[in-house]
Amino acid sequence: MGLSRQELTVRVLVRWERTRRSLRSCVKRVLLSEGVEDHKVWGTIHAYCMELMKRLRTIDAFLEAAVRNSSVRDLDPWVRNALRVATFEMKFNDVKPAIATNEAVKIVLDELGEGPARFVNAVLYDVEELSMDDVLDRARDEIERLAIEYSHPEWFVRHLLDTLGREELERLMEANNREPERYLRVHAHLIDPDKVVLELEKEGVVVEEDPDVPLILRVVEHDVPPVRTEPYRRGWVAYQDKASAAAAYALRPDPGDSVLDACAAPGNKSAYLYALAEGEIELTCVDVNPRRLREMRRNFRRWGVEARIRRADATELERELDSERFDHVLVDPPCSSSGAYARSPETRWTVRWRHVNRYARGQLAILRGVAPLAEHSLVYSTCSVTVVENEEVVRRFLREEDGFEPEEPFDLGSPGVERWRGQRYPWHDRVRRLWPHRHRTEGFFTARLVRS
Ligand SMILES: C[S@@+](CC[C@H](N)C(=O)[O-])C[C@H]1O[C@@H](n2cnc3c(N)ncnc32)[C@H](O)[C@@H]1O
DSSP states (O other), X not given: OOOOHHHHHHHXXXXXXXXXXXXXXXXXXXXXXXXXXXXXXXXXXXXXXXXXHHTHHHHHHHHHHHOOSSOGGGSOHHHHHHHHHHHHHHHHSOOOHHHHHHHHHHHHHHHHOHHHHHHHHHHHHHHHHOOHHHHHHTOSSHHHHHHHHHTOOHHHHHHHHHHHOHHXXXXXXXXXXXXXXXXXXXXXXXXXXXXHHHHHHHTTEEEEEOSSSTTEEEEEEESSOGGGSHHHHTTSEEEOOXXXXXXXXXXXXXXXXXXEETTOTTOHHHHHHHHHTTTOSEEXXXXXXXXXXXXXXXXXXXXXXXXXXXXXXXXXXXXXTTTOOEEEEEEOOOOOOTTOTTTOTTHHHHOOHHHHHHHHHHHHHHHHHHGGGEEEEEEEEESOOOSTTTHHHHHHHHHHOTTEEEEOOOSOSEEOOOEETTEEOTTGGGSEEEOHHHHSSOOEEEEEEEEO
């Protein structure tokens, strides 16, 4: 007989802790190794793991309150994750505590034997007795209380409390815990967008055109996931969040313009630009990571995107490209992904505050590296909501490079943050932020810097 949903999830979590790869890839590995090839089962387990991952901080707070003489961190990975799954079941999924406990005990008994199984039984007995208020009352301060209640990292709560204030921060975290909107990009260089809408509808995927960003469709409802439809298989559409497409839209190239995407893989923003220009741009796509470049090459073949692809480090790009110049340059560097907590909840637990500062240093280095290559505009975007990776990076860049001016990138979203920790950003209304709780998108920052 196959493994239960709970046991598969425990295996996925154990693997995720060990590898820190994406949840999706952990689900795939575990299910393939168990001989599960049905994609519907993959989808169900992935969705279940995502929901659990969103609640991980709250679940661990229940466990910390129940595990005596030890810490959740120090437990055996099988014990820890069986406890997490059972706690998730009883506190968030309305599963009867006795049923959730029995399943966890069975999993640990099979894997580790009687002693650990008895321990799991005792801990879950205590978890059953605890209420959310019991757990929140144990928090040492307001930051920890909010972090537990909404299951977000403490650094995130601290930083965004400063930036947004409490009421709005709570709305942001609530939005991060909901199902995110799904958007599709249409490859208008391959297919008439109206035809795609009809083809998707025929297969039970209802979409509506986004009113703000061309070629973006919002998925309203679906009988089958869009990824299983003919338009997706044929490369006519691909998933892309509206905010990510908007960042690329900010470049607004004219037909024939040359565009450099300095951190391009796996190619979504480049593909959006190519589709928008119906193929009438000269696209150069650079990335440093060979695996992601391979993925981009595969994507471009499927999506019918023609581009010159180069493996290079964007901080040294001027030398690599022999001082070539481009009309427009896009910099979409690695970031904390703190705007994508709804879609990739696992990043809440892998990226720490010290990483945020490290990302910011890397972002500035890439911007500096590519600035000389931009003849007209330089667009900087991240799927992060921190000031450190956004307004602060732009401020430091502009302080050194006096040849650029921020110009409103598009008529959508909110202005940037006006001040933070004694710094003022006088151009804050000429950069743009999209927020999950305000705009039903990922959290995104876009600055369009033009040569003055
Ligand atoms: C946020 S992702 C880009 C996503 C892409 N723009 C899209 O829309 O599909 C950041 C990319 O930057 C690449 N990268 C990181 N450091 C780099 C560097 N120094 N030079 C060039 N690419 C870099 C990473 O490999 C990664 O693919």
